[in-house]
Structure formats: structure tokens, C-alpha cells
Amino acid sequence: MAEKILHAIYDDDDKLLAAVKKIKEAKIDIEEVYTPFPVHGLDKVLGLKETRLAITAFIYGCIGFSFAIWMMNHIMILDWPQNIGGKPSFSFIENMPSFVPIMFELTVFFAAHLMVITFYLRSKLWPFKEAENPIPSTTDDKFLIEIKFDGSEKEIKKLIKETDVLEIKLHSNKKNDND
Amino acid sequence: MASHYEAPIRKPLVTGGKSYHDVSVDIVNAVEGKANKQWWIVFSIALIMFLWGIGCIIYTISTGIGAWGLNKTVGWAWDITNFVWWVGIGHAGTLISAVLLLFRQKWRMAINRSAEAMTIFSVIQAGLFPIIHMGRPWLAFWTLPIPNAYGSLWVNFNSPLLWDVFAISTYLSVSLVFWWTGLLPDFAMIRDRAVKPFQKKIYSLVSFGWSGRAKDWQRFEEVSLVLAGLATPLVLSVHTIVSFDFATSVIPGWHTTIFPPYFVAGAIFSGFAMVQTLLIVMRKVSNLENYITIQHIELMNIVIMITGCIVGCAYITELFIAWYSGVEYEQYAFLNRATGPYWWAYWSMMTCNVFSPQFMWVKKLRTSIVFSFVISIVVNIGMWFERFVIIVTSLHRDYLPSSWTMFSPTVFDIGIFLGTIGFFFVLFLLYSRTFPVIAQAEVKTILKTSGDNYKKMRDKNG
16 A cells, blocks of 8 residues: 555636646656546546446346336236227237336336436445545535655656646555544 | 527527526526515415315215306316317426437426426326316225225226226326436525525425535436436327327217327417417516526427428318318218307317417517417417317207207306416425526526527627
8 A cells, every 4th residue: 555645626617627737747646536527528637537337227227117117028928918998908009008117117217217327336425324535625626636755755756846836745554443 | 608509599598698507597587586576466366276275176076066157068177178169278397308408409498397397297287187087086095006905806998997097097107206306406506605594495495415526517417318218208198098089089070090190289279389388488487587588488489380280281181171070970070060059169269279380480470479478378279269169069959859958067167277276386386486497407508509699609709
């Protein structure tokens, strides 16, 4: 585990982007970036992989669609077929037009909710979860780059000072119970 | 600055030369400050109406649906009128946040939060009516597809009323999740500023520990986009399905294929009118004139004008098709609507919904705050009449002239309707004091493209 943590704080998204580019070019690993709003292009500059949440939503939607078909087939055709207003209930395909609205609704229901649950779990968001942004103003108007490293901070500090930085804070990475 | 270019023809969406910090401060002000006298007055009125409504609901449920003015000919009246009216109002929120997101309309960002709140609160009101109309609301769970413990009967998936159950519960829950996900960064902003320990605790709880990591934001944006993509057909499907309640029946005046698009346009129309009503007041009370600008009001008025024209077109199409179909029952239903004993309701609807939005062609009128407010109220009244006209005038003269009758609401019909208006405003007023009423994180993303100070800077420096 790295010994030291450096926090470089910026007051503008463009300054932040320029700094991230510079730090990346110097081949220094950025541990994390905290921003008050989505900074466009930040994920590309940081080299983050594309999120696969949209793919999960598609899969969840397929599950919802299949579930709807299974459920209505089981209830209306297999378990208790009834003559309701003369609508054919002998086979799924004959009765299917009446099932379209609910097939659609359940597709959306599953895709939306399961995707959001996946997002919350992956990003560790739930009630009673403690926030982890190092300084509170990163949800207001400050942008923070966190770098973890071993050894001397001189070089990194020098590099950061070349960017349009507002403040640099250095912490030693003490082992504590949270780690 | 070059990456924040926006065509100079676009008007600024944030005025007053705001910085990122100013945005936070302005939006958190309503939460951190104290409520003024007007808030307490309006809140008290709303609360009294709400309590009155609860009284009427309790009376209706303990006495029976006979407490309402329904009779054997008009079996659906105010309850379903109010239900459809509230669901319709609930459409603007998702339309603004989802459809305008897909179209990359930046002006949605100042109004989407409140519009979504309005959606959720009005769908709650809508849901009350069918549940009360069941007569035994404690058995409402019978609408769920669960094996019935009182005899092994399932729900009927051929029924549009059951489609409604699925559509509206999906709509309510997905809207809620969409809204809450968008709220997380804004709750986090309030949490990180809060000084009072209790406030800090509450906002920590509701912000789900949002920290604003780069990866979180990447996922957040993807989730917002996909939810918008899902919510767009969802919002269209919900009012389509509500219209199926009527369109799949065989009642002249209901049995028309134009209903789905006509209802959806009407829903957007009334929803935008309600957003307009609420936001014109809110921007003043909460000092948000720099975020909800005249430009926003004008754009909403244009949507109201266009959807008003679509609705008007649907009214005329209905009349034409009734004549063209050659079905005399259908022809009579529409002739009776316009010239029968309910002519006043029909022409109120026509005046409010088709004629009044036409004033919005005039730029001076659609940029006038007072005029916009008046028209938004007129449209809301008109849309209530539309549902009343569709429901009651189609029923009150059925195939058997001996059962022809009129509908008159009882004090309980009126009381429950007023009660839901009270409940809606109780929720909205509480929201406006405790929630970040503008999606501040999103507004910050457009500040450099659409803020007036940045626009001026670009004009100067090129």
C-alpha cells in the first residue's frame, strides 16, 4: 500500500482536465478524481473503461419480457383459461394481442429498476453509506485529484505546481480501521 | 473556452453572472432559509383541503360509493375524470426529463427536477381514485397477479383496467427512481454544506453516500441516458393505456382509435400547463428568476401552444369521423356533446384548450409572466373539462332513452377532488422547502455554454 496521498484541488473544470492530461502524460497514476458535476471528457482523459450498465439494462429488459410472457401464459392459458368477452384463450398466440401492453410494461420495469440497482451496488450507493469525498467542497465547486504514491513527493509536487492548481494537500496514508 | 462554444443565437439559460458556487448557494437557499409567511398561508390552506379530503374519503369508504353522485346510467364520473386529469398532469415531468434529454435540450435542466416531483405527486393523487372507487380499498392488492387466497382465481390480463395497474405502477416507480438518482449529487451538495447535525444526518441518509468520483459520474450519465430512453416510450404507453380504458369499450364517443395519440398530446398539454403554474410561482418565491428565465417560460408556452393545436385537431377529427363513419349512435354522441344538455362543458373545453393557447402565437403574450400564468390555469381547467366531457357525455344518454339522466356531484365527489388538490400542494410545498428544486449539478454542466457571463465573455474575446 502506498504511503502518501496527495490531493490537488482545482477550482475549474477546464483546469482540471488540463491537469489530468499533464499528470497522465508524466505516467503518474491518478487514484481518483472527485468533481461536483460530470466533467465531459474526463473519463476519456483518465482512461476509464466504458461502463457496461446499458448492456445490463438490455439483459434485464429481456428477462422482464420473458417473465411477462411466462407469467401471462401460465395464468391465462395454462392454469385457469376463461372465456372473457369472447377473447380466445386456447393458445398463447391467439390471446397475445391483449398481453402486449403488459409485456412492454414489465420489460421497462425490469430494465429500469434492475439497472439502477446494479448502478447503486457497483458505485456503492445506499442509505447509511458514508460519503467518501476527501473535502466537502467537491460537491460544490472544487475539483480534486487524488494521487497515492511511495517515496519522495518532490517530483509530483513540482509537476502539479506547473498546472493551474488552487491548493495541494499532502497526507500520510496511515493504516486505520477503515482500510 | 472553445470547447464550451454555443451558437450566439441561443439565449442564455442562466442569468445574473453566476459561478459554480453561486449556483449551489442559490439552490440551497430555499432549504437552509426559513419559510416565509406566504408559504405558511398556502401550506395551511392546502393542509386543510387535504384533511377535508381525507374526511370525505373516510365517509365514502365507510358508507359506500353511493355517497357519490353516480347513478345506474353514469357509473363513471368525477372519480375517473380526476384520475385521468391527474395522470395527464403527471406526464410533463417525464417528458421534460426524458424526451428533452434525448433531444439534448439544455433548457430542461432548470425545470426537470420540479416537473418530476410534480409527476410523482400527481400520479399519487391519480392512484387514489381507482383505489377508492373499488369501494373496499383494503382489497386493492387483488389487482396484483398473485394466486388468490379466496378461491384460485387470477387477475384478467385481457382487461385494460389491469393494464392500467401495471402501466401506472411501472410509471410511478420508474419516475421515482429516475428522480432520486438525479437527486443524489444535489443531496450530497446540501449534505456537505450542512451545519446543523440533524440536517447533515438526513441529507447523508438520502444522498446514499454520493461522493462524485469520475467513475460514478460516468455511470450516472449512462444510467440517466438509458432511463430516459426507457421512460420515453413508457410515458407514451401510460396515457395510451389510460385511453384504452375507454377506447376498447363499445360506448359511442369512447370507441375511437384516435384516443391514444389524442390522450398523450392532451397529457403533455396539461402537464406543461401545471409545470408552468407551479414554476411561475416558485421562481418568484424561491428567488430562482436567474435559473427559470423568461426564455424557459416562453419555450414551455410554445410546447403548450403546439400540444393545444394537436388536441384541437383531435377534437375536430373526432367530429369529422363520427359524421363520416355513418354510424348514427356515434353521430348522436358527438352532436349531443356539442349541443346537448352538456354543451357548456363541451364549449368550456373548446375555449380553454383550443382557443386560449392560440394567444401564444404572439411573442409579447408568451413572454408575459402574468399572461402565461393565467393561460396555464385556464388550460388546467379546460383539460379537466375534456375528461369530464369524454366520460359523462358519452354515458349520460345511452341506448335506452328511458334511462337518460344527468350527473350531479355530491359534496363528497367535490370534497375528494379538492382533497387531492390539497394533498398535491402539501407534497409540493414540503418538497420546495426540503429538496434541491433545481438539478444544480446539471445546471453547472451548462453554465459555461449557456450562462450569460460566459456568453458575454465569448462575444468579447471570440
